[in-house]
Amino acid sequence: MNSEQYVAQQGAYNNIWKNFVKWFNDSLTLGEMEIRRIRHDPTDIFTRAVQPVLWLLVFGETFTKLKAIPTGGVPYIAFMTPGILSQSVMFIAIFYGLTLIWDKDQGIIQKFLALPVPRSAFVVGRTMGAMVRGLSQAIIILILALILRIPIRWGFLNVVGTMGVVMLGSAFFSSFSMILAALMKTRERFMGIGQVITMPLFFASSAIYPISIMPRWLQVIAVINPLSYVVEILRALLVTNEFTNIFLHLGILIGAIIIVIFIATKLYPRLV
Amino acid sequence: MIKVENLAKHFGSTKAVDGISLDIKEGELFGLLGPNGAGKTTTVRMIATLISQTAGTIEVNGFSLPKQATIVRNFIGYVPQALSSDGSLTGYENLLIFAKLVGLRKKEREQKINDLIKLMGIENFSKKLVKEYSGGMVRKLEIAQALLHYPKVLLLDEPTIGLDPIARRSVWEVLETLKKNYDVTTLLTTHYMEEAEVLCNRLAIMDHGHIIAVGSPQELMAKTNTSNLEEAFIAFTGYGVEEGGNFHELRTVRRTARRLQ
Numbered sequence: 001m002n003s004e005q006y007v008a009q010q011g012a013y014n015n016i017w018k019n020f021v022k023w024f025n026d027s028l029t030l031g032e033m034e035i036r037r038i039r040h041d042p043t044d045i046f047t048r049a050v051q052p053v054l055w056l057l058v059f060g061e062t063f064t065k066l067k068a069i070p071t072g073g074v075p076y077i078a079f080m081t082p083g084i085l086s087q088s089v090m091f092i093a094i095f096y097g098l099t100l101i102w103d104k105d106q107g108i109i110q111k112f113l114a115l116p117v118p119r120s121a122f123v124v125g126r127t128m129g130a131m132v133r134g135l136s137q138a139i140i141i142l143i144l145a146l147i148l149r150i151p152i153r154w155g156f157l158n159v160v161g162t163m164g165v166v167m168l169g170s171a172f173f174s175s176f177s178m179i180l181a182a183l184m185k186t187r188e189r190f191m192g193i194g195q196v197i198t199m200p201l202f203f204a205s206s207a208i209y210p211i212s213i214m215p216r217w218l219q220v221i222a223v224i225n226p227l228s229y230v231v232e233i234l235r236a237l238l239v240t241n242e243f244t245n246i247f248l249h250l251g252i253l254i255g256a257i258i259i260v261i262f263i264a265t266k267l268y269p270r271l272v
Numbered sequence: 273m274i275k276v277e278n279l280a281k282h283f284g285s286t287k288a289v290d291g292i293s294l295d296i297k298e299g300e301l302f303g304l305l306g307p308n309g310a311g312k313t314t315t316v317r318m319i320a321t322l323i324s325q326t327a328g329t330i331e332v333n334g335f336s337l338p339k340q341a342t343i344v345r346n347f348i349g350y351v352p353q354a355l356s357s358d359g360s361l362t363g364y365e366n367l368l369i370f371a372k373l374v375g376l377r378k379k380e381r382e383q384k385i386n387d388l389i390k391l392m393g394i395e396n397f398s399k400k401l402v403k404e405y406s407g408g409m410v411r412k413l414e415i416a417q418a419l420l421h422y423p424k425v426l427l428l429d430e431p432t433i434g435l436d437p438i439a440r441r442s443v444w445e446v447l448e449t450l451k452k453n454y455d456v457t458t459l460l461t462t463h464y465m466e467e468a469e470v471l472c473n474r475l476a477i478m479d480h481g482h483i484i485a486v487g488s489p490q491e492l493m494a495k496t497n498t499s500n501l502e503e504a505f506i507a508f509t510g511y512g513v514e515e516g517g518n519f520h521e522l523r524t525v526r527r528t529a530r531r532l533q
Binding site for chain 2: 033036
C-alpha cells in the first residue's frame with residue numbers, strides 16, 4: 001500500500017461512529033488488562049480492606065456509644081458506614097496513579113503510546129480497572145456491615161445504586177490520581193502529594209460528621225470536595241432514603257469525572 | 273523508509289540531538305551506534321511518535337512526524353530500552369492485549385500469536401507470568417509484541433542491553449530471521465560493537481547528538497584503515513564507547529540490567 005492509498009483508506013474510515021467503536025473497544029481491552037492484573041494477584045484487595053474494618057469496628061462502635069455527633073436520629077455507625085465506604089474507595093483510587101508511574105519506569109507506557117490507540121482510551125481503560133477495584137472494596141464493606149448488623153437499607157435498588165456510585169467515585173479519584181502521576185512523575189513525589197491530600201479530602205467531607213457542624217471555612221471546602229457528593233449520595237441510598245438533591249449531586253459528580261478524564265488524557269503523553 | 277533531516281531535540285540547554293540527517297532504505301537493518309548519552313534513544317523516541325522534535329523533519333514511509341503520528345503508529349513496532357512487557361501478566365496475555373489494540377480479529381489473532389510464540393521459541397512459557405522469564409525471553413516476547421500488526425518499521429532501543437552473551441545471541445538470531453524472512457525495516461540502537469558488526473547492513477556512529485560517520489561496517493573500517501569496528505569507532509570519536517553517559521542514563525541501564533537477571 002502506498003501513501004496515497006493509505007490516506008484514502010484512512011479517510012474512508014474517518015467517520016465518527018467507527019472511531020467511537022474503536023475507542024470503546026480499546027478502552028475495554030485496556031480495562032481487561034487491568035482486571036487480568038488484579039486476577040493474577042488479588043492480595044491487595046484484601047489487605048486494603050483492613051483499614052475500613054478498623055474504622056467501623058473501633059471508631060464506629062465507640063462513637064456510637066458517645067452519641068456526640070448529630071446524625072438525624074440514626075445510629076452513628078449507620079451514619080458513618082457510607083462515609084467509610086467512600087473513604088476507602090477514595091484511598092484506593094487516589095493512589096491508583098502509582099501504577100502509572102510504575103509502568104512508566106518499566107517502559108510499558110512508552111510502548112503503549114506508540115500504538116495506534118486513542119490517548120483517552122488509556123485513561124478510560126485504567127479508570128475501568130479502578131472501578132472494579134472499588135467495587136470489590138464495596139462488596140467487602142457491605143458484607144462486613146451485614147456481619148456487624150449495621151442498620152442500613154438493604155433494598156435491592158439501594159445496594160445496586162451503591163455499587164454504581166462507588167464505581168463513579170473510583171472513576172473520579174483514579175482519574176484525578178492519574179493527573180497527579182503525570183505531573184509528579186516520580187514515585188517519591190507522588191506518594192508525598194498523595195499523603196498530603198488524602199486526609200484533608202477525608203476530613204473536609206461529610207464522611208464521619210455532617211457538614212452542618214463544621215466551621216464555616218471547612219464547610220466551603222466540603223462543598224467543593226467531590227468526596228462529599230459521593231458520601232451524600234451513598235448516605236441517601238443506604239441510610240436516609242432522602243433523594244431530593246440526588247440528580248444535582250450525581251450531575252456534579254459525573255461532570256467532575258468528565259473534567260478529570262479530559263485533563264488526564266491531555267497530560268498522559270507526558271509520561272514518556 | 274525513514275528519512276530524517278537536520279533533526280534536533282533540546283531539553284532545556286542540553287542538546288540531546290543536534291541536527292542529524294539519516295536516510296534508511298526499505299528492508300535495511302540500520303544501527304545507531306554510540307555511547308550512553310549520544311542521543312540514540314532520543315532519536316528513536318522521536319521516530320516512535322513519543323516526543324516531538326525541536327527542529328528538523330522526520331518522514332516515516334512518506335508520512336511526516338509529529339503531524340501524522342496517528343497514521344505512522346499503524347505501521348511501526350517499538351521496543352523501548354526498559355523492559356516493557358507486563359511482568360504481572362503471562363506472555364500470552366501480553367500478546368493478546370496488544371493484538372486486540374492493533375485491531376486483529378479473533379481468528380487472525382490466535383493464529384498470529386501462535387506463530388510469533390513459535391518464532392520466538394517461547395512455546396513452553398506462554399502461560400507463565402512474564403516476571404518468571406529470563407531476560408532473553410522477555411526481549412523476544414517484546415519483539416513479538418511489536419510484530420503483531422505486521423509493522424513496516426521496527427524500532428529497537430538497545431535490544432540486548434544487560435543480557436548475558438547466550439541470551440544476546442538468541443536475540444540476534446531472531447533479528448537475523450526477521451531480516452531474512454520478513455519485509456521489515458529495522459532501526460536499532462546499540463553500544464555493542466559486535467552487535468553492530470554482526471547484524472547491521474549499515475550504521476551511523478553517533479556522539480554528543482551528532483552523526484559522525486555513516487556506512488556499512490566494512491566501509492567504516494576501510495575508511496579508518498582499521499580491522500574491527502571498535503578501532504574504527506575510536507578513530508572516529510577519539511575515545512572508547514564505554515566512557516559516555518550521565519547519572520540518569522547509567523541508572524536506567526543498571527535498572528534494566530538488574531531486572532534482566
